[in-house]
Each structure stands twice: as C-alpha cells, then as structure tokens.
Amino acid sequence: MRIGILGAGSIGLLFASYLGKQFDVTLFPRRHEQMDLINEKGVTIETLDSTFTTRVRATLDKNEFNKQELIIIAVKQYHLENIQADITNIHNEIPLLFLQNGKSHLKLINHLEHESIIVGSIEHGALKINETTVVHNGIGLTKLAPYRGEINRISPLLNWHCEYFQFKTYLDYKEILLKKLLVNAIINPLTAILKVKNGELIKNTFFMQIFHDLYNEIIQLFPELDSKIVLNEIIRICRNTENNESSMLKDITLQRKTEIDAIVGYILELAKEKNVQLPLTNMVYGMIKGMEKRGIE
C-alpha cells in the first residue's frame, strides 16, 4: 500500500517510522531543507527500548499525492486552512485520514468531496527532536473511525500488526473525537501552564486536584458520557504518556501558536450555546492565549 503523509512534525515522523517498515511511505514536508535531510538520512525513532531508522521518500511535489493509496494528514489544526487547496486537489477516490486533536477540522472535512474520509484519535506521545528524529515517549493506540465511506478501503493498514503501533477501529467518529477532546482539554493546557510532563499531573497531588476540578467543570457539559469512565481514560493516557511533553507544552516552549482554540475554545463555544458558565476553563483558556501572545510578540 502506498501511503503519503502530509506534515513531517512529531506525528508525521512517528507514523513514517513505523508505517515505513511495512508500507511504501512518502512524506510531504513543507520545507526543502527537511525534505533533503529525510531523503539523505531516513527517519529515526527512539523508543523506550530501541532506536531504529526507516528509509522513506520525501518530496515537495504535490502531483505525487495522486500516486498514493492513502493520504494521512498530520499537520496542526491551524495549518489546515493553508493546505485546503492541496487536499481538495487530491483525487476523490483516494482515502484521507485526519489525525488532528480537537474537533474544528470537521468543518473543513465536511466540505471535501472525497469518497472515503477517516478520522483518528492518537493516544501516543511523540516529540520531534530534529528534522529527521522523533522520540516515541508514550505508547498508545490510534483509534480510527469512518467519517464518510468505507473504512475497509485501508484494510492493509488495519490488518497490519505492530506491537508499539496499533490501530483500532470504531464505528462512531463523534464519540472518539469527543473523548479525545476531553483528554486534550485537561492534559494539554495544564501541562503547558505548569510546564510539566504529562505524568506529573497525576503524580503531584496538588496538580491532580486542579486536574479533577477542571475535569468536573467540563464534564457537566456532556451528560451523555459516563464521567467516571472518561476520567479513568484521561488518567490512563496521562500514565501511558507520562514522559511526554504534550503538543501544547511543546508549542508554548517554542513560542508557536497552540491548538487551544480547537480544543478549549471549542468547549467554551459549546458552553455558551448551552448557557453554562465554565470559570476555570475560561481561566485556563485565557492563560494559554496570553502565553501565546507573549511568545508571538
């Protein structure tokens, strides 16, 4: 199966390293410099117990999209607008897989005319440390569900077994995205504000109290979910990715824009519609927006 990966950041490199062991992978980075380095050195991954390099191709040639049998979109939410035209030009019969945190990408996806669109929720922790190297800091699942069309179009991927890199399919994309939204609404801003790795949130009793308070405030918006089960899932992901720096902490450290609007902003919009006050969530949102502004100025 020929797989194209659009975006060669933490997640793009993570997917390329594992999938490149089994499939014919082409990475589509944004910059020439990164393309050359990937073509020269391959992609190296550091896992808990080993380091290995996978040879994959990298290109900036967008015509190559249409030679793929699956395109994985591994850019941030706020990059999607810039690549919307590229995605629209991909032939409609090529399946697309979107891996973004948050839920804002659903608006863009809805406008696409592709026959098969899959959305994913990643529970791995990954950190790009240079243009060709990623550290796999937390082993988790990638949950996939069809947004439109048949998920079986990517059955070679679904049937492939790799111990540290597993996929599981679900029927209801709304449920997996909503649960992941809650994971990111708690872990990402708190780790970015407190400047701690994910595991610290559940090891430090004071941080854990803040975690619970924020969670209890947000979960009231979603009476359809079992509060205890979701809480345990968030704690499980924190534990599995204990050594990871969340993608939001990474963005704040590098003074980049974060995905706060697609995650916490989305929840605040929903609260407004439901006429529910979320003071803690508002505060957390303001803190991240303020830190972002300070970084960008």
Ligand SMILES: NC(=O)C1=CN([C@@H]2O[C@H](COP(=O)(O)OP(=O)(O)OC[C@H]3O[C@@H](n4cnc5c(N)ncnc54)[C@H](OP(=O)(O)O)[C@@H]3O)[C@@H](O)[C@H]2O)C=CC1
């Ligand atoms: N990292 C993690 O542990 C996890 C991340 N996620 C989610 O996965 C998604 C990707 O995150 P992550 O990999 O961490 O983000 P990164 O910021 O590490 O990577 C994003 C990449 O997209 C590239 N990019 C931006 N615009 C373009 C473009 N026009 N063409 C090609 N490439 C482009 C950037 O290139 P450049 O370097 O040139 O700017 C960058 O390499 C996010 O939605 C995130 O929330 C989900 C779970 C875990």
Ligand SMILES: CC(C)(CO)C(=O)C(=O)O
């Ligand atoms: C799974 C988790 C919390 C890993 O850090 C993540 O989604 C992120 O960092 O964005």
